[in-house]
Amino acid sequence: MEGYLHLNNGVKYKGDFVTNGVVREIKGEIVFFTGMTGYQEVLTDPSYKDQIIVFTYPLIGNYGINKEDFESKKPHVAGVIVYEANSDAYHYQAEYSLQDYLNKWNIPMLGHVDTRSIVKNIRQSGSMPAVITEEKEISVHTFSLKEDVKVAKVSEMKFQTYGQGKYHIVLVDFGKKESMLTALLERDCKVTVVPYDTEFTRIKSLQPDGILLSNGPGDPKELISILPTIKGLIKHYPTLGICLGHQLAALALGAETTKLSFGHRGANHPVMDRKKKKVIMSSQNHSYVVKEESLLTTGCEARFYNLHDGSVEGLSHSIYPLQTVQFHPEANPGPSEGCYIFDEFIENVKANNGRVFAYA
Numbered sequence: 001m002e003g004y005l006h007l008n009n010g011v012k013y014k015g016d017f018v019t020n021g022v023v024r025e026i027k028g029e030i031v032f033f034t035g036m037t038g039y040q041e042v043l044t045d046p047s048y049k050d051q052i053i054v055f056t057y058p059l060i061g062n063y064g065i066n067k068e069d070f071e072s073k074k075p076h077v078a079g080v081i082v083y084e085a086n087s088d089a090y091h092y093q094a095e096y097s098l099q100d101y102l103n104k105w106n107i108p109m110l111g112h113v114d115t116r117s118i119v120k121n122i123r124q125s126g127s128m129p130a131v132i133t134e135e136k137e138i139s140v141h142t143f144s145l146k147e148d149v150k151v152a153k154v155s156e157m158k159f160q161t162y163g164q165g166k167y168h169i170v171l172v173d174f175g176k177k178e179s180m181l182t183a184l185l186e187r188d189c190k191v192t193v194v195p196y197d198t199e200f201t202r203i204k205s206l207q208p209d210g211i212l213l214s215n216g217p218g219d220p221k222e223l224i225s226i227l228p229t230i231k232g233l234i235k236h237y238p239t240l241g242i243c244l245g246h247q248l249a250a251l252a253l254g255a256e257t258t259k260l261s262f263g264h265r266g267a268n269h270p271v272m273d274r275k276k277k278k279v280i281m282s283s284q285n286h287s288y289v290v291k292e293e294s295l296l297t298t299g300c301e302a303r304f305y306n307l308h309d310g311s312v313e314g315l316s317h318s319i320y321p322l323q324t325v326q327f328h329p330e331a332n333p334g335p336s337e338g339c340y341i342f343d344e345f346i347e348n349v350k351a352n353n354g355r356v357f358a359y360a
């Protein structure tokens with residue numbers, strides 16, 4: 001069945017519904033992901049909540065969906081745009097085809113769309129609201145998206161503890177990826193996952209050795225109300241912030257964030273580590289960045305920066321044992337060259353030896 005993608009700037013693309021069509025319109029912010037593989041991880045990464053994702057690699061779905069690579073229990077994207085979708089699954093681990101998986105969750109996928117043209121358009125106009133529909137013509141051409149706090153939709157609602165390792169890490173869940181939890185469990189940690197709005201005193205009562213501020217969807221400024229808690233955590237415990245967690249740590253310390261025109265989403269973004277004086281290839285998925293000029297009075301330093309556009313990719317702090325990265329050291333999908341960040345975090349946790357410190 002024919003389907004259409006309407007962009008907020010009035011441009012329209014024709015395609016075919018590869019999934020069972022939509023009865024209602026699907027609205028979302030349109031973004032693109034440039035990795036050749038990794039569609040399963042992207043679909044189930046909660047940071048993509050309610051976005052329409054364009055996969056730029058021209059053949060998607062050929063190795064199906066397996067049991068190993070889920071980043072959460074369900075897909076979070078609003079819709080999927082591809083050039084060619086493979087309806088079969090050629091892999092010994094495959095449990096379903098991509099098509100069956102999306103049908104199961106009622107997520108529309110439009111195929112045979114000119115994805116190159118869409119990406120050129122997004123690169124020019126920026127990521128923007130878009131609609132997937134069966135309708136060729138639509139009456140309204142400017143769509144507004146719901147201004148809700150997306151983190152509240154994807155964060156765990158209950159405390160949950162995993163593993164029995166030596167170091168107790170509290171993972172503040174803004175929409176965590178499973179592989180982030182795995183990275184800690186593999187490093188001798190016991191991890192307590194807590195809802196994103198858990199109060200400082202409640203986290204303190206868990207007697208953590210360190211804190212992980214996870215990735216998550218939306219604009220970090222939607223979470224202004226929890227910045228005092230984050231600042232408190234940073235002042236008391238070795239802390240690692242990843243992606244949204246990095247942005248929130250920066251805001252909590254007084255820095256500013258801004259939105260990139262079309263974000264970074266893919267598996268081969270070069271990042272410079274000023275401390276190690278080396279370049280790593282990284283996995284990325286974000287729209288917002290920390291403004292470097294706003295770091296001046298925060299005690300933070302931009303340890304990492306992006307070699308494509310010079311944007312800030314991670315921070316260190318002059319006093320607190322705080323590390324943050326904008327990229328994804330847990331990878332999945334993408335290269336794991338940045339995974340030493342987890343090792344450095346555990347080193348900080350070990351060096352701190354369970355003390356609760358409080359810097360003025």
Ligand SMILES: NC(=O)CC[C@H](N)C(=O)O
Pocket residue numbers: 047214215216217218219220242243244245285286287288289
């Ligand atoms: N992966 C993430 O944590 C994304 C962070 C934030 N939602 C952004 O788009 O910049």
